[in-house]
Structure formats: structure tokens, C-alpha cells
Amino acid sequence: DIQMTQSPSSVSASVGDRVTITCRASQGFSNWLAWYQHKPGKAPKLLIYAASSLQSGVPSRFSGSGSGTDFTLTISSLQPEDFATYYCQQANSFHSFTFGPGTKVDIK
Amino acid sequence: QLQLQESGPGLVKPSETLSLTCTVSGGSISSSSYYWGWIRQPPGKGLEWIGSIYYSGSTYYNPSLKSRVTISVDTSKNQFSLKLSSVTAADTAVYYCARLPITIRSNDYWGQGTLVTVSS
Numbered sequence: 289d290i291q292m293t294q295s296p297s298s299v300s301a302s303v304g305d306r307v308t309i310t311c312r313a314s315q316g317f318s319n320w321l322a323w324y325q326h327k328p329g330k331a332p333k334l335l336i337y338a339a340s341s342l343q344s345g346v347p348s349r350f351s352g353s354g355s356g357t358d359f360t361l362t363i364s365s366l367q368p369e370d371f372a373t374y375y376c377q378q379a380n381s382f383h384s385f386t387f388g389p390g391t392k393v394d395i396k
Numbered sequence: 397q398l399q400l401q402e403s404g405p406g407l408v409k410p411s412e413t414l415s416l417t418c419t420v421s422g423g424s425i426s427s428s429s430y431y432w433g434w435i436r437q438p439p440g441k442g443l444e445w446i447g448s449i450y451y452s453g454s455t456y457y458n459p460s461l462k463s464r465v466t467i468s469v470d471t472s473k474n475q476f477s478l479k480l481s482s483v484t485a486a487d488t489a490v491y492y493c494a495r496l497p498i499t500i501r502s503n504d505y506w507g508q509g510t511l512v513t514v515s516s
Contacts (some may be wrong), residue, residue, distance in 0.1 A: 289459060322502035324443075331492060331506035332435075332443065338500060375443050379501035382431065383456050385445040 290314055290378050292388035300396040307363040309391045311376035316356040320379040323352055323361045326390075327372045335374075336361065363393075371395055398422040400493050400507035407513050408487075414480040414512055418493030419473070426451045426471045431496040433503065434467060434478045436489040444489075448496060449476055483514045 291314040319339035324332040334343045336352035349364045376388040404416035433448035447457040449467045469476040494503035
């Protein structure tokens with residue numbers, strides 16, 4: 289099974305900052321990599337699918353890139369509503385999806 | 397607007413079976429375009445994929461839970477269900493149901509989640 293790691297595990301940032309989160313897979317796979325935003329008490333929200341495709345309705349300050357084993361989520365200018373935990377998820381095979389451990393973005 | 401709603405007991409005793417149902421409204425669970433899945437989040441921990449089901453009944457399960465998990469679908473009620481047997485305190489979590497379009501392989505619609513506590 290493909291295992292996912294994320295770095296950093298947490299990041300403190302200010303409004304307006306550029307934030308980059310990295311997701312690394314234990315083995316290379318196609319670009320079926322998604323990013324979710326999760327706030328306490330709410331359902332996770334899909335931000336990016338297929339590594340770099342922006343989900344409908346998601347602000348353009350969110351972007352995804354990468355391939356193989358290394359993927360990134362970038363928030364170009366952090367907004368107050370972006371403070372949350374972010375998860376990557378690989379979907380290389382319908383037999384096994386795996387989430388990364390999460391990256392918490394909090395206020396500096 | 398598609399909506400998913402989890403329902404089931406909020407408290408389950410150790411060694412018993414956890415049972416949850418996800419009711420889908422605003423869309424058909426019988427569409428060939430989607431899988432339907434369960435994801436959970438234990439308190440203070442990250443998200444964990446439990447498994448997915450297609451309207452035909454084909455299922456995929458997390459290998460670490462496979463021996464205890466059963467996901468089923470009832471197209472007549474537009475529902476799908478989760479059963480997790482022999483539960484322990486480690487199965488205490490918020491359980492989410494979600495839709496997974498085959499074309500994007502990502503969960504685009506989620507239920508609000510339901511907390512299930514395993515305790516005697």
C-alpha cells in the first residue's frame with residue numbers, strides 16, 4: 289500500500305503569507321492526488337483533485353502541483369478563513385485510498 | 397443540491413457492531429458515475445479512509461479494517477451503510493459518508509459527520 293507523509297506537520301503564518309505544504313508518497317503513482325481543508329466541527333472540503341485541478345468554487349489562491357512521489361499545495365495569500373488542517377489523499381487505486389497525517393495551519 | 401446525512405447510534409459497547417447509514421438526497425445513488433464511501437476521524441487524529449461501494453455492490457475496504465468492515469447499498473432507499481464489528485475504544489471517531497466521482501477520484505460531497513463513542 290502507498291503511504292503518505294506531509295510536511296510540515298504544522299505551520300504558523302500570518303494573513304497574506306504564502307504557505308506551501310508538501311505531501312510525499314512511499315512510491316510513485318499517477319496524479320490521483322487530492323487536497324482537503326478541514327475545520328473543527330465541519331466536513332472536510334475538497335480543494336484540489338488530480339494533483340492540480342481546482343475544485344469548483346474554491347478560490348484561485350489555492351493551487352496544487354507535483355507528480356510521482358512529491359506533491360505540493362500552495363496558498364498564495366493566506367486569508368483568515370484558511371486557518372485549518374490540510375490533508376492530502378492518494379487515490380492511485382480504488383482498492384486503497386490513503387490520507388496523509390495532516391498539516392495544521394494556524395495564526396502566527 | 398446533493399446532501400448526505402449519516403444516522404445511527406452515538407454509543408456502542410465494546411465488542412459489539414457499529415452500524416451507520418448514509419441517506420443521499422438530491423441525487424441518485426444508482427448513478428454509474430460515483431462511488432460512495434466512509435471516512436472517519438478519531439478524536440485528535442487525522443482522517444482515515446474506511447472503504448467505498450459502487451451502486452452495483454462492488455466494495456473496496458481499508459486493508460487494516462477489512463476483516464471487520466462491511467459496506468452495503470440499498471438503491472431503493474438511496475442509502476448505503478457501514479457495519480464495523482468487534483469495536484473497541486480505538487473505533488471511537490467522527491464517521492463521515494461521502495460521494496466519490498469516478499472521474500476525479502476525490503470526495504466532493506460529504507455528510508456533516510456523526511460521533512460514535514465506544515464505551516461500556
